[in-house]
Amino acid sequence: MKKGILVSTLFLGASVSLFAAAYKIPEQSLNSMALGAAYVAHTEGADTAYFNPAAMAFMPQKRYVEGGATLAHLPAIDYTLDAQHSGHSKVENIAIPYLHYVGNTIGNWRWGLAVAAPAGLSKRWETPYQKAFAQEFTLKNVEVNPVFSYKFSDRFAVGGGVRLIYSQGKVYSDGSDAGIPLKREMKGDTFAAGYNLALLFKPTNDINLAATYRSKVTLNEKGKANLYFGGAGKQYDASVSIPIPAALNLAISKTWDDRFTLEFDYERTFWSAYKQLDFKYEQPILNPILSQAFDDPLQRQWRDTNTYRIGATVKMDNKLTAMFGFAIDQTPINEKYIGFELPDSDAKIFTMGFRYQANEKLSWGAAFLYDSKKPRSLSQGTVVNNPVLSHGGSFDGGGAMLFTVGVSYEY
Numbered sequence: 001m002k003k004g005i006l007v008s009t010l011f012l013g014a015s016v017s018l019f020a021a022a023y024k025i026p027e028q029s030l031n032s033m034a035l036g037a038a039y040v041a042h043t044e045g046a047d048t049a050y051f052n053p054a055a056m057a058f059m060p061q062k063r064y065v066e067g068g069a070t071l072a073h074l075p076a077i078d079y080t081l082d083a084q085h086s087g088h089s090k091v092e093n094i095a096i097p098y099l100h101y102v103g104n105t106i107g108n109w110r111w112g113l114a115v116a117a118p119a120g121l122s123k124r125w126e127t128p129y130q131k132a133f134a135q136e137f138t139l140k141n142v143e144v145n146p147v148f149s150y151k152f153s154d155r156f157a158v159g160g161g162v163r164l165i166y167s168q169g170k171v172y173s174d175g176s177d178a179g180i181p182l183k184r185e186m187k188g189d190t191f192a193a194g195y196n197l198a199l200l201f202k203p204t205n206d207i208n209l210a211a212t213y214r215s216k217v218t219l220n221e222k223g224k225a226n227l228y229f230g231g232a233g234k235q236y237d238a239s240v241s242i243p244i245p246a247a248l249n250l251a252i253s254k255t256w257d258d259r260f261t262l263e264f265d266y267e268r269t270f271w272s273a274y275k276q277l278d279f280k281y282e283q284p285i286l287n288p289i290l291s292q293a294f295d296d297p298l299q300r301q302w303r304d305t306n307t308y309r310i311g312a313t314v315k316m317d318n319k320l321t322a323m324f325g326f327a328i329d330q331t332p333i334n335e336k337y338i339g340f341e342l343p344d345s346d347a348k349i350f351t352m353g354f355r356y357q358a359n360e361k362l363s364w365g366a367a368f369l370y371d372s373k374k375p376r377s378l379s380q381g382t383v384v385n386n387p388v389l390s391h392g393g394s395f396d397g398g399g400a401m402l403f404t405v406g407v408s409y410e411y
Contacts, residue, residue, distance in 0.1 A: 026267075027351075027369060028098050028116040030068055030406030034353025034367035036325025038265045038311030041200070041210035042253035045408050046100035049112030049147050052210050053159030054198040056102050056110045057151035064102040068406030071095055074122075074398070077343055079130065081393035087127025088397075094122055098406075108152075114145040123341060129388050132175035132182070134340040141167040145196065159198040165244075166191050167219060171341070181230040182293050186238065188223020194244065210251045216273055217244040225281065229290050237282035243273040258315070265309040271302040271332035298385055300337050305330040311351075319358075323367070325351035335382050343395040345376040353404070361410050369402040 026037040029047035040052050046064035048055045074092040079085075102112040117140075124136045147161030168189040175182045194217035201209045218241055225238040247270065253263040278297040285291040311325040327349040333342065353367025380392035 025096065025118055027070070027402065027404070028114070028118065029066060029100060030353065030355065030365050030367055030404055030408075031323065033070065033369055033402060033404040034323035034325065034351055034355075034365075035263070035311030035313070036309050036327045036349050036351040036369065038251070038263045038309035038325050038327070040212055040249050040251035040263070040265050041208040042255065042261050042263050042313070046102050046112070047114070049100050049102050050114035050116060050145060052198045052200060052212055053112060053147035053161055053196070054149050054157045054200040055208075055210070056112055056147075056149040056159060057105075057108070057157035058200070058202070059102060059110075061105055062410050063104055064100075064408070064410050066100045066406055066408040067098070068404060069095055069097045070402050070404040073401045073403075075401075077123075077398040078396045079340070079343070079393055080396070081388070081391060085129045085388050085391070085393070087125060087130040089130070090124040090126060092122045092124070108150055110149045110151075112147045112149075114143075114147065116143050116145070117141055118143050125340060128177035130340050131173065132178045132180050133173055133386060133388075135172040135174050137169075137171050137341045139167065139169040141165065147196070149198075155202045157200050159200075161196050163194040163196060163214065163217065164191075165193065165217065165219075167221075169221070182290070183228035183233070184294060185226040186223065188221045188238070190219050190221045192217050192219050192244070206255045208251075208253045210249075210253075212249045214247045216246040216270070218242070219244060225279075225294075227285070227290050227294055229287055236285070238279060240277065240279045242277070245270045245273045260315070261313040263309075263311045263313075265307075265311070267307040267309070269305050269307070269332070272304045274300045274302040274332075276300055298337070301334060302332040302337075303334060305332045319356055321355040321357075321365075323351075323353045323355070325349070327351075329371075335376075335378060337385055338376075338378070338383055338389060339386055340389075343376065343398070345374045345395065345398075347374065347399065348372045355408075362408070364407045365405070367402075367404040367406075369400070369404075371400040371402075373397075373399040 027033040032039040043051050043055045046066035072094040076091050077089045096117045099115040122138045125131050144164045145161050149159035151157045170187040173184050194215040196214045198212040220241050222239045225236045248268045251265040255261040276297050276299050285295050307329045309327040314322045329347045331344040333344050349371050351369045355365035357363045375396045377394040378392045383389040
């Protein structure tokens with residue numbers, strides 16, 4: 001059994017998906033959920049503060065606020081090898097709130113604020129051999145992102161902000177049901193900071209060109225680790241450094257007759273910053289079996305990924321706006337380093353939603369996202385971090401279904 005660690009799941013994506021590649025959740029509002037996060041070049045409401053702060057410069061002179069919540073439903077993941085080692089994860093239901101605000105202009109300047117949960121995880125296994133490695137991996141986090149925009153002309157603006165992140169996670173594993181006398185209970189948290197940059201160029205009144213960039217952020221997690229061998233345990237002060245990868249978005253949108261908008265978004269996530277996982281303890285682990293299980297560095301060697309998104313917005317005559325989206329999302333995880341805490345694979349994402357304009361100031365709506373994961377077969381002898389997965393097998397199921405409701409107010 002190899003090392004399990006507190007934050008092997010702590011990735012706060014730039015956007016860093018529990019429901020897309022790795023643990024990023026780019027969809028952080030009603031519109032973005034309905035459009036599958038193809039929502040960078042053509043943003044209209046308070047969530048502009050999060051998805052492209054430069055676009056705040058072109059919004060009408062008033063204040064905007066939006067709040068809502070997403071319920072994420074994660075079906076069980078099935079691992080199939082043989083009668084002894086096969087298993088399945090628990091079904092998970094997770095609530096994810098969000099809040100966005102855009103203030104009035106001050107000359108050519110404007111400011112906004114986004115409060116979001118851009119990543120998260122709860123993965124639990126009850127079957128014996130899966131519990132030995134990932135009985136529970138849970139992540140809770142929040143990001144506060146104050147932003148600004150500056151308008152150079154009626155065609156061009158820039159924006160940016162500071163990402164203030166708090167994350168809290170835990171990981172439990174218990175090998176007793178599988179005849180492995182090893183157990184761990186780890187908890188930790190951290191504060192971290194980064195930045196984001198954005199620009200928006202309007203070559204014509206109906207075309208927008210946009211780019212956004214979120215910086216790499218290093219999470220220096222610190223906490224307690226209780227490690228057990230044969231029922232005897234000891235607590236250690238523990239720490240680990242985890243990179244949140246940088247992410248670049250390039251987007252273009254075209255609007256016809258102020259009614260129909262089509263947007264294409266290309267996202268490059270620089271997951272290659274995650275090379276290895278090295279958990280460090282204040283005191284040396286003297287038991288050689290515990291040391292091998294929990295102290296040896298784990299290679300990750302993740303790959304940079306591409307995500308392609310397309311979204312369509314249709315404004316109707318009856319105060320309704322309909323939205324649809326589709327995305328192709330790559331996983332960064334090399335088969336050689338896959339584990340039960342993250343049996344990720346490439347995905348196709350389908351989304352839809354609506355917004356209803358109740359009156360001049362108030363609107364509300366709902367959205368749905370379906371994340372379909374590609375089944376993943378493992379070649380025997382390829383996986384090096386897990387003695388069960390080294391025998392091969394396959395992962396199936398999983399994915400996610402997300403339901404979002406949101407309310408917006410302008411004044």
